[in-house]
Each structure stands twice: as structure tokens, then as C-alpha cells.
Amino acid sequence: MSGSDVAGAGPAPAVTTDADVLRGEIRDRSAVVVDARRPEDYKRSHIPTAVNLPLADLLSDDGPDRVAGIAGSLGIGDETRVVVYDDSFGALASRIAWTLEYIGHADVTLLDTTYAQWRSMGMETDDAAPPVTPREHSAAPEPGILATHEYLEKAVADRGDDVVLVDNRERLNFLEQHIPGAVSLPYRTLAGPDRILRGREDMRRLLANRGIGDGSEIITYCGSVGTLSGLAYYAMKSAGLSNIRLYVRSFKEWKSLQKPTATQADANYWDLSAE
Amino acid sequence: MSQTPRASKHDSASTSAPAPGQKPRLESARPEERKPRENWARRSEADHFADTVKLYRQGRYDADSFRRFRLQHGAYGTRMTGDYAMVRIKIPAGVAYPHQLEAISRLSEQFSIGSAHISTRENIQLHWVVLEDVSEIFRGLARVGLTSREACGNTVRNVMCSPLAGVCPSEPFDSTPYAVAVARFFLRNPLCQNLPRKFKFNFTCCEEHGMARMVDVGLIPQTRMIPDVDGSGQREQREQRGFKVFLGGGLGNRSFVGHQLEEFTPEDDLLYTSIATIRIFDRLGDRKNMARNRMRYLVDEMGWEKFQSLILMERSIVRATQSVVTRLKPDFAPMEIRRPLRISDESGPGAAAPDGYSRWLVTNTIRQKQDPYHTVFVTLEAGDITAGQLNSLAELVRKYSCEGVARIGFVQNVALRFVHSDDLAPLYAGLLGAGLAKSGALTMAAPIGCSGTTSCNLALTNSHRLAKEIQRKFLELGLDKDPDLADSTIKISGCPNSCGQHGIATIGFFGGGARVGKDMYANYQMLLGGRSDGLTMLGQTCTRVPAKRVIPVILRIIEVFRANRRPGDTLKSWIHRVVSDAEDSGVSSIKDIKAELQPLLAPPAKDDDPDFYLDYGSDTSYHTKTGKGECAA
Known part of the structure; x- marks a missing residue:
């Protein structure tokens, strides 16, 4: 691919x-x-x-x-x-x-x-x-809806700010480790009341608050096989965005390839979880 | 195979659990949802906040102004980053409706870490929220009538009320309606949008429950008989409601105990006294020295008597000049007490109670003044509760609290009130199923820990995790079962600023760092003998205790108490005598206690015990690192 x-x-x-x-x-x-x-x-x-x-x-x-x-x-x-x-x-x-x-x-x-x-x-x-x-x-x-790790790296290198990497794992996992430059949009954020996805306007407003709009190229990823980020792919699509790709092998592959990661340092956020 | 889907009827499997976080559109019969009495929200604030964040990100709003704006709306900064905020949701008087808890559950999963944190001031906090999502939380809160407005910043913060107000056997009357009315009066009130510093009200039920003397304005309900003239001109006695009002107390870098304004403050003067106090503070409070601008410093510098006469004078001006429409409007309609119908096959009072029930019954419940009802306390590890547990709690409130609301407590906990005595065992089973049935809620086994290095810029240590570790150890050792420890408290702050209320704990700790050569370790200052009841006093410094020695030190203090106690002593009464120079056993002073602890305190060599040099929750070497505080912004 x-x-x-x-x-x-x-x-x-x-x-x-x-x-x-x-x-x-x-x-x-x-x-x-x-x-x-x-x-x-x-x-x-x-x-x-x-x-x-x-x-x-x-x-x-x-x-x-x-x-x-x-x-x-x-x-x-x-x-x-x-x-x-x-x-x-x-x-x-x-x-x-x-x-x-x-x-x-x-x-x-x-x-x-x-x-x-x-x-x-x-x-x-x-x-x-x-x-x-x-x-x-x-x-x-x-191929226009797929991101491989090569594609992702090149897109970020070539077009920087125009590419939005969206991490759909839970917030604590994101804080611990993520692809540098990614933004956190946990998969739970995508759901609406009693629906698998938010309403279109709700989703558009949420993305607009993050500065993600019609002109953005979006690459979604999650933990391993592209399920949570697959949902995000459709959430973005439902909001009317059209330039969306799924990094289907996601963070599992990224880590196994020993690509660089970013972390939120100097804070014990895991200890705030009641899990 | 049938071809026509039917939409009108439940199929036999319709009770299966929905996916987490999602509610089915049709549900089995449940008690009618109670409507909140107050709508604290203003929806337009969500849009305004979202727009302002955009301007700030575009560089069209300067950082200081933005910080003030953000705090005014209840979004606090986060440790070592400007990209995340903590949203502090006010629960005025601690009254939370089940659907509000469910909304907070949903918001914690969508925008936070899937857990929420219950504070010591009846707020529910969502941490590690992306700044750009804060407005979405406001929107979600507005749907259920909640707000975080003025939960931070130099404003009147959440108005607290004892979780036992209305059910406490020692109270003269329920202070809840007054607390709610005060919260309503000051929220968004121009009078208090830019005070020298934050300003806090605490209402209690009686001398024992609550913290009336450790806050800017503390109120304890009381009554007196006054002469009255009835319609026929006969002189009679009638009961008048009022408060003991304490001013100028508070915990912080320097803590002070409040002073009682006058013997009896009639209820009609409650608002005038509050306005007068805020006006004096607004006019004379220190707006320059960030570290000394709480009202308690003003009282300390001016002297109580001068401050008191200023307040009384200001109050007469307020009383004379306020319009007659400026009134507190307490809603005295009682909560309807309604026991939800039980499904017939549910195990009734005769059913065998699960293990641990009798222990829990002793350490977590209080008999109300209304027979046969009980108040049940749910203790949480350092106030943390998962999204799923919030949903379970909401369901249990609907099912077992005959007043249909939860009351947030003073010690990072939650109370369910008006639980019928026949419902205690099934409620326990329900709490057990949700992981909410830890025993020891009303004992020393429920320590307080501020958020510490989990999220706070000022923290030096992970006080939050330490509180959890202490609770686990106490429950493992069954120390919650010892009645002689029950009225003692452990409270921990991650820095000297007292969010963990260490100054009023029987055994209190605040965090700092220490070093051996070039190696640092987390080190707490320990204070003994603090209390917040009728004999309120601040704890006295005992010694520094390395983080990894805190638990052995507490256990050693308990041993020393057991060896030296008199009949009828509790740990609290024994320590009180020690710190008051009234103890005559072999251990009769703080110095003596320190000597008993000395063998535990010496730092080991790093090679012998590398774990000693790591703070709780951390696997890298300890170093103190702090950012800018926002309390005074």
C-alpha cells in the first residue's frame, strides 16, 4: 500500500x-x-x-x-x-x-x-x-484515504502546519506518549448522545475550536489497528471535511519502527485516574 | 425469520447493557427525574470562552488578561503546560442531581482523563482538558444547569454547606437554603468580580461538622428566643434564626483561625453582613502583595477589634442603603422524601448482607435526626472517581436516596442521605459492585491529598498518590475498625499552600524536597494536633518525614499512642493533650514524639535503598520542579 x-x-x-x-x-x-x-x-x-x-x-x-x-x-x-x-x-x-x-x-x-x-x-x-x-x-x-508511516512523515515534513495529526487514544495514553505534533481527540469525544457520532454542527464547532477546518489535511491514528481512528475518520467526514487519511497501522507500528515520540513530562497524571 | 422490525415494544433482550458511556433511548421504568431547583449556568459563556481562546491563540489577547478571564470562568492552569486546563465545576452547597453526575461522567470521558476529582470545597474537577475544549465542557454543563464560573480567580468561590445540613442531629435548622441563596446572590454579581483575592463561604450544620473557623466567612446556624407581639397585642416569645459568623480564618501558606463577629447574627443580617465584609475586603485588601492578600492577612494586620468595628459600621451602612429588593431569597420548600418503589424480586432486608457490610455500616454511615433514615458516606481515594463510577453513583442515588440528590462532602467524598434503614444492605451491595464501598469513610482511614504533582504547577511532591497509598495501607491493616482512631484525620498537601488542609489535621503533611549530597528525595513537613471543630487550632510542626517513610511514621505514632494512652483516650484527644502541654506520660511533648520517630527518619544510602529517592508514582530520580501559581492571578 x-x-x-x-x-x-x-x-x-x-x-x-x-x-x-x-x-x-x-x-x-x-x-x-x-x-x-x-x-x-x-x-x-x-x-x-x-x-x-x-x-x-x-x-x-x-x-x-x-x-x-x-x-x-x-x-x-x-x-x-x-x-x-x-x-x-x-x-x-x-x-x-x-x-x-x-x-x-x-x-x-x-x-x-x-x-x-x-x-x-x-x-x-x-x-x-x-x-x-x-x-x-x-x-x-x-490511496487518498490511507496514510502509511512514510506518507505521514513526508506530509509533516513537507507541509508542516497544514497537516493535522489526530490521536484518538485516551488522554492519559496520549500524555504519556504520542507522535510529535499530534493533537489529542479521544474517541469518546466523537460520540453524540445515543449516537455513535456527534451531530454535524456539534462536530464542526468542536473541530473549529481546535483550528481544524475545511482546508486541513487530517491524518488520524490510534493504538494499533485503526479502529478508534477509523471512527474518527468518519467523524471528520461527517463534519464535512474531505481530506482525511487513516494511519491504519497506527501507534503500534510507529513505536515498533522506533520513530520519535513526544511526552508530557514532569507530571504524575496517571495518579489522578481512579482506575 | 420475521421480516418486519417492530419499534413499539421491548424485545426480551432489551435490558442488556448498552455500550459504555451510551444510554439506551428507551429504558426500564425508573423513578421520575427530579428537576434541579437552581440553574447556575449561562450558556452564552461557552461561546464567549471559545471565541476568547481563539483570540488568545492568535495573539490578539495578552497572556495576563487571558489568564484572568480563564480563571474567572473556572479553568485553572496545568502543571508545566499552557495547552491544558483544569475545569473546576462548582457544586453549590454540595447539592448534585443524578443527571448532573452523569453529565460530568460523560464530559470526563470526552474531554478529560475518564476520571473526575472531587475537591475539598465541593467542586468536581476535570483535569488535563485541552484548552480549546474547555468551552465544550461549559456547553455540556449548561445543559444540566451547572457552571464553573467564578470557581477560580479573585471571586466568591463555591459556597460550601455541610453534607449533613438538614439531617444532623445537633443542628438547630437546615442551613442549605441559605448557602444556596448566598451562592445565587454573589454568582456573577458585579460586587465581587475583581476582589483583591479569592473569597470563600462555608456553611455548616453544627460545631462538630465543618470548618466554620478556617475560611473567610464561616457560618454555624443557631437560634434564640426573642420577644414578639402577636395580633392581639400579647407579648410572646418566638424563635429567631441566625448564625454564628466567623471572619478572617483560612488555610494557606500562613493559616489563621477566624473570629466570631458577634454573639448572634440574625438571618435578616446574613446578606448585609456578607456584603459589608466583601466591601471592606474589596476596599482595604492588599492588591499588591500576592502572597498576603487573602482577607485573613488584612484582619491580622489591622487587628481583630478594628476589623470587627469596621464590618459592623459598614453593615449598618449597607442595611440603610440597600434597596428593599436586595434580599437573599432562600427556598425553604423541603426536598420531597420519596422512597422509590422496589422491584419485587430484589433481595429485601432479610437477605444476607455481603462481606464487609457490618464494618462499612459502622465506619461509613450516620443515623439522621429523621428516623429511620441514614446518611451514607462514599470515600474515594484522594477524591478520584471514574466516569463509570459516577454513573453508578447516579443510579444508586436515584434508587436509594429518598431525597434524590447526592451531597458532596468536605473531605473529597460524597454522601447519600435519606437512605432507609432497610435499604442499607442493598445499597452497600450496589456500592460494592461499583467499587465504591471502601470502609473507613468517617475515620482516619480516609486521608485527604491535594492534586500535587499530578497536575498542579506549585506542587513539590505527589501528595495525591501518597494519600491513596495511606488509605490502602490503613484498610489492609484494618485500622478503620479501631474506634480510637476514628475521629483523627490525615491531610496532605504537595506544597506549603494548604490545598490538602494539612494545618487542621491530627497528622498533617506538606511537601518539599531534601537532599543527600547531590541526590534529592521527596520530604514532608509533619504537623500534629490540628483540628477544625469547636476547639479549632492549627497543627504544630513536629519533624520532616521522607515521603517513603510517611506510612511507617504514622504507624509508629499510633503505636506510641497505644502505649501511652489513658482510658477513654482517642488518638486525637491524646495528641491534643501532647500539643497543649497537658500530657504527663513518658511522651508528653512534640519533642518526645519526634524522638520516638527518629530511627525511621535517617536517609539510607542510595545504593542500599534506591526506592527511597523516588517519589510515589515516579520511576525517575526526584527533583523539585514548579511553575507559576495561579491562585493569585
């Missing part, structure tokens, strides 16, 4: 799907619903018609060809509308949705609530796997 300079523009695409809309789409069979949870959770119950794509399976090899093969086997063709959900505040679903986007799948959104909320609203659930008609899915990688 390698990155290139691709800055998107234009109107903000919808990144989430409301539960009521999804109910209609299930009724019409107009979308493939993807459940990102573990197989045992899926088997116990899931949203009617949903197919199961546990994130761990996808991550065992997320090369574009394999991902395209998996998508096809789940009945997802190039033009199929896809809605992904999980029970982990949208982070697993985001990583799957981003991976589909990366292989060139345009029409993918996140359910705007978690599965637990879906159930608590009294929505219908099911325990049977639906019949699936396999389809063909092409693999046409979209």
Missing part, C-alpha cells in the same frame, strides 16, 4: 444511516447489512438480514484482493449499498467501512447506533443467517 496526494472536495456524503431508514432498507432488501461483531455474538442474535464479517477475520489479511473476495462472498457488489454496525461504539464498523472504501466501494455507511441500542429501542432481531447470493467485487484501491 502506498499513499499519494489526493484531496477530496464537494458536499459531505452521509456517513451514517439512521435506524428507521435501515428498517426500510431491510424491508426492501436494498442494502447489505454487515455485522462486525464476533461470530458467537452474531449467532446469538443480529439485525435481520445482516451478514457477519468479524473484524478480526478481515484484519488477518486486509489486502485489497482478499477484501474484494470477502465482500463478493457476502453478496456485496461494486454498487451495493452497505450499512455496517457493531457493539463497540462504531469503532469496528468504521474499520470495516473504511476498508471497503479503500478497495473502491463508494456506497458504505455506518448504522448510527450500536447493536445494544438497536435492541433497547425494541427493534427486531434475528438469529438465523440470511441466504446470500455471492457477487463480484473489484479491487481498485483508493
Whole structure:
């Protein structure tokens, strides 16, 4: 995988799907619903018609060809509308949705609530796997949404202040160690009341306070595999920003490559935690 | 497989736990939510703050002006950085509604470290907040009627009230409505936007509970009988409410005990006295010398009698010149006491109580003047509580406090009041499940520790972690169970400035550094015999104790007490005699105690005990490092 300079523009695409809309789409069979949870959770119950794509399976090899093969086997063709959900505040679903986007799948959104909320609203659930008609899915990688560590380093070196590195881990982890120059936006900040993401205006205001606006190039990262930062990718997108990349290998890779890190020194902040 | 999702009905699995931090939109039946009586918030302040931060970052607002503005809005600076703030949320009179606790929980996860810190002044603090996010916290607070406005800066700080006001068996009446009314009167009041220095009110319930003498204005409720003429012209006696008002006390680099203004201050004079005091302080307080501009220094320099007559004179002017509409407006409507319905299959009073229940019952609960209700104290390690625990606490308040609110306490703790005696065991089980059932809340096993080097620019030591370590050790040794230690206190500050209230502790500590050759170690000054009750006095200096020797030293003092006590003594009464030169055993002075401790105090060679040279919570060599304080900004 390698990155290139691709800055998107234009109107903000919808990144989430409301539960009521999804109910209609299930009724019409107009979308493939993807459940990102573990197989045992899926088997116990899931949203009617949903197919199961546990994130761990996808991550065992997320090369574009394999991902395209998996998508096809789940009945997802190039033009199929896809809605992904999980029970982990949208982070697993985001990583799957981003991976589909990366292989060139345009029409993918996140359910705007978690599965637990879906159930608590009294929505219908099911325990049977639906019949699936396999389809063909092409693999046409979209490098403009990916950041590798090489891309990240070059972007920061070349464009400095115009690139915003966003760290989505919890605040204490950030204070202890982060990529130099990154700003802290813990993943909990991204959620709205009873929704996996804040409202658009809420998110825009929060980002504007930080000086992050339409002109910024954003690279999100988190601890290891790009789940929390995947959610941030969609949060930024939902706020109408278009030039966003996910550093998918995140801080785990950064550290293993022994790249420089920054720390907040001379303070015992961990001792303020009641954990 | 059914094809039609149903939206009208809960399915059988709808009670499963939602994802952390997220609430389901439909919930099982719960008690009706109580509405807060006061809205302390002003939403426009969030936008104003956000705009001002932008101007400051653009260099269009100078640093000093910005700092004053930031503090006025309750955002304090953070250790060694200008990029983070601490947001100090005021809980006036300590009254916190469950949904407010949940909102703070959410904000701590979104913008802070996933834990909140309960202070000694009934504030709830969110630390390590990105400066640019502070306005988002204001916005979230405004939604539930809370504010951090004037929680810092040279203003009237949070107005405190005893967590037992209204339930204390010794109180003449509930001072809570007066505390709330005073808070309401002075918040955003032009009179107190630019005082020489911060200004604090404490209301208590009685002589024993609270700190009326260690604050700018301390108030203890009292009543007296006065002659009255009824409608038919008959002379009768009627009860009049009033306060004992103490002025000019406070803890700090230099601490002073307050003076009682007069024998009886009638309730009608409460506001006039408060305004008069603030006006005198505003006019005569020292605006130049940052280290000596609290009102207690003014009282000290002027002499109490002169200050007292100035206040009384000013009060008569205030009384004569204030408009009749300028009044305190206490809301005397009692909190409705309502015991939520219990679900039938819940274990009732007959069920076996979990382990530790009887210990907890003794050390954490107080029988109220209203039978059969109890007040239950939740002790937190140095005041820290996780976001999840705040949510659990809110749920337990709804379920078990028949007044439906939490009361924040004086010692980094929380009280649930009006808990029915039949509900104590299930409440304990609930607290246990949330990790909130530590015993010893009302004993020496609940030390206070200021935030220290975890976040404060002035701190020299990690007093915060030390308090946690002491609590853990005390509970491990079961010292909370010893009734002779129960009325003693341990309080720790990370520097001489007394946020940890070391001056009024039975055993108090404040942090500093010491060195052996070129190697430094954290070292505390220990004070003995401080107290904040009717016999309020400041602790007396005993000796310096290295951080890693504090716990052995406390345990040794307990041993010495046990060896020398008289029948009926508590550690507090014994130490009181020692520091008052009234003890006649073999250990009869502070010097004698110091001699007993001497073997514990000598620093070991670094090679023999490298841990001695590390402060708590740190694995690198100790050095003192401080930034600029903001208290006086």
C-alpha cells in the first residue's frame, strides 16, 4: 500500500444511516447489512438480514484482493449499498467501512447506533443467517484515504502546519506518549448522545475550536489497528471535511519502527485516574 | 425469520447493557427525574470562552488578561503546560442531581482523563482538558444547569454547606437554603468580580461538622428566643434564626483561625453582613502583595477589634442603603422524601448482607435526626472517581436516596442521605459492585491529598498518590475498625499552600524536597494536633518525614499512642493533650514524639535503598520542579 496526494472536495456524503431508514432498507432488501461483531455474538442474535464479517477475520489479511473476495462472498457488489454496525461504539464498523472504501466501494455507511441500542429501542432481531447470493467485487484501491508511516512523515515534513495529526487514544495514553505534533481527540469525544457520532454542527464547532477546518489535511491514528481512528475518520467526514487519511497501522507500528515520540513530562497524571 | 422490525415494544433482550458511556433511548421504568431547583449556568459563556481562546491563540489577547478571564470562568492552569486546563465545576452547597453526575461522567470521558476529582470545597474537577475544549465542557454543563464560573480567580468561590445540613442531629435548622441563596446572590454579581483575592463561604450544620473557623466567612446556624407581639397585642416569645459568623480564618501558606463577629447574627443580617465584609475586603485588601492578600492577612494586620468595628459600621451602612429588593431569597420548600418503589424480586432486608457490610455500616454511615433514615458516606481515594463510577453513583442515588440528590462532602467524598434503614444492605451491595464501598469513610482511614504533582504547577511532591497509598495501607491493616482512631484525620498537601488542609489535621503533611549530597528525595513537613471543630487550632510542626517513610511514621505514632494512652483516650484527644502541654506520660511533648520517630527518619544510602529517592508514582530520580501559581492571578 502506498499513499499519494489526493484531496477530496464537494458536499459531505452521509456517513451514517439512521435506524428507521435501515428498517426500510431491510424491508426492501436494498442494502447489505454487515455485522462486525464476533461470530458467537452474531449467532446469538443480529439485525435481520445482516451478514457477519468479524473484524478480526478481515484484519488477518486486509489486502485489497482478499477484501474484494470477502465482500463478493457476502453478496456485496461494486454498487451495493452497505450499512455496517457493531457493539463497540462504531469503532469496528468504521474499520470495516473504511476498508471497503479503500478497495473502491463508494456506497458504505455506518448504522448510527450500536447493536445494544438497536435492541433497547425494541427493534427486531434475528438469529438465523440470511441466504446470500455471492457477487463480484473489484479491487481498485483508493490511496487518498490511507496514510502509511512514510506518507505521514513526508506530509509533516513537507507541509508542516497544514497537516493535522489526530490521536484518538485516551488522554492519559496520549500524555504519556504520542507522535510529535499530534493533537489529542479521544474517541469518546466523537460520540453524540445515543449516537455513535456527534451531530454535524456539534462536530464542526468542536473541530473549529481546535483550528481544524475545511482546508486541513487530517491524518488520524490510534493504538494499533485503526479502529478508534477509523471512527474518527468518519467523524471528520461527517463534519464535512474531505481530506482525511487513516494511519491504519497506527501507534503500534510507529513505536515498533522506533520513530520519535513526544511526552508530557514532569507530571504524575496517571495518579489522578481512579482506575 | 420475521421480516418486519417492530419499534413499539421491548424485545426480551432489551435490558442488556448498552455500550459504555451510551444510554439506551428507551429504558426500564425508573423513578421520575427530579428537576434541579437552581440553574447556575449561562450558556452564552461557552461561546464567549471559545471565541476568547481563539483570540488568545492568535495573539490578539495578552497572556495576563487571558489568564484572568480563564480563571474567572473556572479553568485553572496545568502543571508545566499552557495547552491544558483544569475545569473546576462548582457544586453549590454540595447539592448534585443524578443527571448532573452523569453529565460530568460523560464530559470526563470526552474531554478529560475518564476520571473526575472531587475537591475539598465541593467542586468536581476535570483535569488535563485541552484548552480549546474547555468551552465544550461549559456547553455540556449548561445543559444540566451547572457552571464553573467564578470557581477560580479573585471571586466568591463555591459556597460550601455541610453534607449533613438538614439531617444532623445537633443542628438547630437546615442551613442549605441559605448557602444556596448566598451562592445565587454573589454568582456573577458585579460586587465581587475583581476582589483583591479569592473569597470563600462555608456553611455548616453544627460545631462538630465543618470548618466554620478556617475560611473567610464561616457560618454555624443557631437560634434564640426573642420577644414578639402577636395580633392581639400579647407579648410572646418566638424563635429567631441566625448564625454564628466567623471572619478572617483560612488555610494557606500562613493559616489563621477566624473570629466570631458577634454573639448572634440574625438571618435578616446574613446578606448585609456578607456584603459589608466583601466591601471592606474589596476596599482595604492588599492588591499588591500576592502572597498576603487573602482577607485573613488584612484582619491580622489591622487587628481583630478594628476589623470587627469596621464590618459592623459598614453593615449598618449597607442595611440603610440597600434597596428593599436586595434580599437573599432562600427556598425553604423541603426536598420531597420519596422512597422509590422496589422491584419485587430484589433481595429485601432479610437477605444476607455481603462481606464487609457490618464494618462499612459502622465506619461509613450516620443515623439522621429523621428516623429511620441514614446518611451514607462514599470515600474515594484522594477524591478520584471514574466516569463509570459516577454513573453508578447516579443510579444508586436515584434508587436509594429518598431525597434524590447526592451531597458532596468536605473531605473529597460524597454522601447519600435519606437512605432507609432497610435499604442499607442493598445499597452497600450496589456500592460494592461499583467499587465504591471502601470502609473507613468517617475515620482516619480516609486521608485527604491535594492534586500535587499530578497536575498542579506549585506542587513539590505527589501528595495525591501518597494519600491513596495511606488509605490502602490503613484498610489492609484494618485500622478503620479501631474506634480510637476514628475521629483523627490525615491531610496532605504537595506544597506549603494548604490545598490538602494539612494545618487542621491530627497528622498533617506538606511537601518539599531534601537532599543527600547531590541526590534529592521527596520530604514532608509533619504537623500534629490540628483540628477544625469547636476547639479549632492549627497543627504544630513536629519533624520532616521522607515521603517513603510517611506510612511507617504514622504507624509508629499510633503505636506510641497505644502505649501511652489513658482510658477513654482517642488518638486525637491524646495528641491534643501532647500539643497543649497537658500530657504527663513518658511522651508528653512534640519533642518526645519526634524522638520516638527518629530511627525511621535517617536517609539510607542510595545504593542500599534506591526506592527511597523516588517519589510515589515516579520511576525517575526526584527533583523539585514548579511553575507559576495561579491562585493569585
